[in-house]
Amino acid sequence: MxxxxxxxxxxxxxxxxxxxxxxxxxxxxxxxxxxxxxxxxxxxxxxxxxxxxxxxxxxxxxxxxxxxxxPKPVIEAVETASRKGQLFAGQHELEVIVAEKVREFVPCAELMRFSNAGSEAIQAALRLARGYTGKTKYLKFEGHYHGWFDNVLLSVAPPLDKAGPRESPRTLPGSQGQVAACTEEAIALPWNDLELLEKTVVANKDDLAAVVMEPIMCNTNCIEPEPGFLEGVREVCTREGMVLVFDEIITGFRPCLGGAQAHFGVVPDLATFGKAMANGYPVSMLAGQEEFMRLIADGAVMHAGTYNSNVMVMAATNATLNCLAESNGxxxxxxxxxxxxxxxxxxxxxxxxxxxxxxxxxxxxxxxxxxxxxxxxxxxxxxxxxxxxxxxxxxxxxxxxxxxxxxxxxxxxxxxxxxxxxxxxxxxxxxxxxxxx
Ligand SMILES: Cc1ncc(COP(=O)(O)O)c(C=O)c1O
Missing domain, CATH: 3.90.1150.10 (Aspartate Aminotransferase, domain 1)
Known part of the structure; x- marks a missing residue:
């Protein structure tokens, strides 16, 4: 050596x-x-x-x-596309081409919006869930990471001596400087415990807008859902009126083209994507069923961003998805x-x-x-x-x-x-x- x-x-x-x-x-x-x-x-x-x-x-x-x-196909696509322009403050065809592809691959993706970083897409999902339900809080799980913003950097790696009892954990911030009220917005639970989730959801149903999770807990130990867990959460959310959000920023396009939702056959209401979909170019995406996404479509829920769906990133996404879909995946x-x-x-x-x-x-x-x-x-x-x-x-x-x-x-x-x-x-x-x- x-x-x-x-x-x-x-x-x-x-x-x-x-x-x-x-x-x-x-x-x-x-x-x-x-x-x-x-x-x-x-x-x-x-x-x-x-x-x-x-x-x-x-x-x-x-x-x-x-x-x-x-990878050559991605770099060449970006080079070629960006020679014609970079940012139009307007639409271009590539973003429609990409959205049509995603619709084909991802079960929940009836309508989409693109952003830049994963952290942004999660914010859009939370705002939409609140807009749709008229409720404020959301339920998350210990060890799951949904970006670095105040309202989600909660109980990601809580010290066990401060995290409270397993059945009713304390929601803990991950950084100095976070707005204290954020900890009141989120209820944190251990993952993979359907009984506890159901009990907590029922007790808080008047306040809970959404249940948000990584469908495979990649940010802690790469933990898969226990058999029946995702199906159970899906059923509880539908029954009790919460929006189910899968954070597929890691799992999207990684185990298969349809992400974890296709792998496990459980379809969330909304899902966020990023990382693997553009092979290193900064894209993220909120995708969801029309019933929810129409609030963004008609402008009732605001989502924006100067750099959203810029030419370089859409070219990279298109080329990456083409490579991933080649020869039937x-x-x-x-x-x-x-x-x-x-x-x-x-x-x-x-x-x-x-x-x-x-x-x-x-x-x-x-x-x-x-x-x-x-x-x-x-x-x-x-x-x-x-x-x-x-x-x-x-x-x-x-x-x-x-x-x-x-x-x-x-x-x-x-x-x-x-x-x-x-x-x-x-x-x-x-x-x-x-x-x-
Ligand atoms: C599951 C998950 N959600 C959200 C994010 C945040 O994405 P970004 O770092 O692009 O803001 C990450 C980043 O690692 C992630 O793993």
Whole structure:
């Protein structure tokens, strides 16, 4: 093994700290080993940093790069389209073409609106749910992330000693500076507990506008819904008059073209998308059934944005969706096969090195954690049993061997990853796990 050098990243980081807060442009880029790295370029499954180090990348821009880095069809589509203009403060045909495609793929998508970041799309969903129901509060789940804005950065990673009893958690802010009243807007519950959800919904039905969730809890341990949970929540929301919102910003277009709602066969009223749909270009989308979306259509609920559906982003979305839909979605079989191979290989490598790990997820995205737990189905079990400090040490060992992972434990696989990448990754994992303490 050749140990990598990081001199240029370290010196750029020192320089960056005097002009960028913390040397970075997002909270989630603070830290890392040996510092937030500076990259020069990305190509296929690889990233190249300013020190000339090459990595097989499983961070994939925190999920979006489903086709890998710099895919030709996407870059060429953006280049060609943007030569004709960038932003018209008006409509252009590409956005209709994209919306028509999404309608074909995503079960709940009768009408759509585009925005830029996932955090914006969630705000639109909440406003629409409130406009539709005339009610204010919403129900969310511990460990689910719906963006960084005041009214949703709640109980995402609450410290267990402050989170209150499991059956009636305290809704906790994630940052200083959040408006205190936000915690009163949201009721937080443990996920995957249908009985508790039903009880809570019935008790608060006069106040609750929406139930919002990641249909697979990708932001904590990549937890799948328990059998019957999504169906049960769907039934409770319909019966008690709440809008069901799936936050598919990670799951959209990742396990299959129709996202988690198609994968599990449960159709929400509204859903939000982003990340994988434009392979790194900043798009997000609120999609929903006509009955709800017509409030936006007729202007009763306001949704806007200067950069919404700009030419570059719509061209990228169109090209990405074309690639994903090619050959009947063959790319998904590739993602699944490589992902499952990695998951099995990581389990085997950990067992041989004497570490207890839990690797769970669907393949195109999955989570690895050091824990003796055999199954994790909610945030509290994750927070009380997964050794995140040990995982950070594993991430550093992997980085030294040319494998780039996300510190939270989630892995993303792209269409550009190859069988050789898997072999190199699993060799690096075996070596790292043998060294890891
Ligand atoms: C499930 C989910 N919702 C919302 C967001 C916020 O999206 P963005 O970072 O694009 O604002 C994220 C981001 O990671 C996410 O994972």
């Amino acid at each position: 050749i140990l990598l050098q990081f001199d240029k990243s370290l010196s750029l980081y020192e320089r960056a700290k005097s002009s960028l807060a913390g040397g970075v442009s997002s909270h989630f880029r603070v830290g890392g080993h040996p510092c937030p790295l500076f990259f020069e370029r990305g190509e296929g499954s690889r990233l190249f940093d300013v020190d000339g180090n090459e990595y097989i990348d499983y961070a994939l821009g925190q999920g979006p790069m489903i086709l890998g880095h710099s 063959a790319v998904y079989a590739h993602l699944e096969a490589l992902g499952r191979h990695l998951m099995d290989g990581l389990r085997d490598a950990a067992a041989s090195a004497g570490h207890s790990v839990l690797v769970q997820g669907l393949g195109p995205m999955f989570h690895m954690g050091f824990t003796a737990a055999e199954r994790i189905t909610d945030y509290r079990t994750h927070a009380s049993s997964v050794d995140m400090a040990k995982y950070a040490r594993f991430v550093a060992l992997m980085l030294e061997r040319g494998i780039r992972l996300i510190g939270r434990g989630i892995w993303y696989v792209s269409a550009a990853h190859t069988q050789q990448d898997m072999t190199r990754t699993l060799d690096a994992a075996s070596e790292s796990l043998r060294t890891l303490i």
